[in-house]
Amino acid sequence: MAMFPFSVSGADLEQWRKAALAAAIEAQVEPSELDWFLQAVANLDRLTLRLNLVAQQPSVGLRVPFATLQTQWQQRLHDRVPLQYLVGLAPWRHFELRVTPDVLIPRPETECVIDYVQTAIAQNPTLAEGDWVDLGTGSGAIAIGLADLMPQARIHAVDLSAAALAIAQQNAERLNLRDRIQFYQGSWFAPLPNLQGQLKGMVSNPPYIPSQEVLALQPEVVRHEPHLALDGGMDGLDAIHDLIQTAPAYLQSGGVWLVEMMAGQGDAVVEALAQQGDYCKIALLKDLEGVDRFAIAERR
Ligand SMILES: C[S@@+](CC[C@H](N)C(=O)[O-])C[C@H]1O[C@@H](n2cnc3c(N)ncnc32)[C@H](O)[C@@H]1O
Incomplete structure (x- = not known):
């Protein structure tokens, strides 16, 4: 047509x-x-x-x-329907991603995740060859960014939502990256038992907004974006705590743990990473506005 x-x-x-x-x-x-x-x-x-x-x-x-x-x-x-849902497309990095109300509209700040992975692999190039996961892939944005950045890596993308995964798969196909990314439905690491001890990196932009605050978000978000993508439980940190506890069993020594979070959550996330005991080189990283928005750590 x-x-x-x-x-x-x-x-x-x-x-x-x-x-x-x-x-x-x-x-x-x-x-x-x-x-x-x-x-x-x-x-x-x-x-x-x-x-x-x-x-x-x-x-x-x-x-x-x-x-x-x-x-x-x-x-x-x-x-108050977001334009990206009306036209079915969202620009993200140098990609044009298909989006529907089944997936979160990928945000500009999340683009930094790929830049921080790029910095990590520049410091340790062996990280770029091996298995990486994107947990809570949504539209597939991060998984696609990782596949594009690291041609030698195998990317595994997980989401609890089957509807979101279908969109992520379509995006990978449209961008000719379908054979570089494997998709799994399930909760966080649950569908990946075979990757225990294997991962070079784990990246996630999980739901991190405290439940009470979700309903106060702007109408474009609260009325149209999937709440599964937003609601992080009472303090917003349910998913992040889960990823802190479970990732060490999956990461190789020297593997990267990198998560997006909400402004103001940095101290709690750094403390939880330190207390867990299996991480080193714990740091906060800034978004485009200079806000601490990501936490990064290395598996000991
Ligand atoms: C904030 S969105 C991020 C989407 C995409 N990665 C991005 O950055 O645009 C969080 C994603 O996590 C997924 N999710 C929520 N709970 C999950 C769980 N227990 N296991 C796996 N994915 C989950 C949601 O369906 C949603 O796609």
């Missing part, structure tokens, strides 16, 4: 765009989202939008009928 099977005149689209922008401002939705949306659903590039050249186009190709495009924008403004 053609990529843009529908069309609208540039003049009609520009007229709608002006009204859609005013409606976004009124609904307190970031106005720049409108141009992102139009680039995703219409055959328009950023320059045409920036220079306000839409009205000059005799016809603009659309992926969906013009009426659907208008309904989707209404859903963005009034039902």
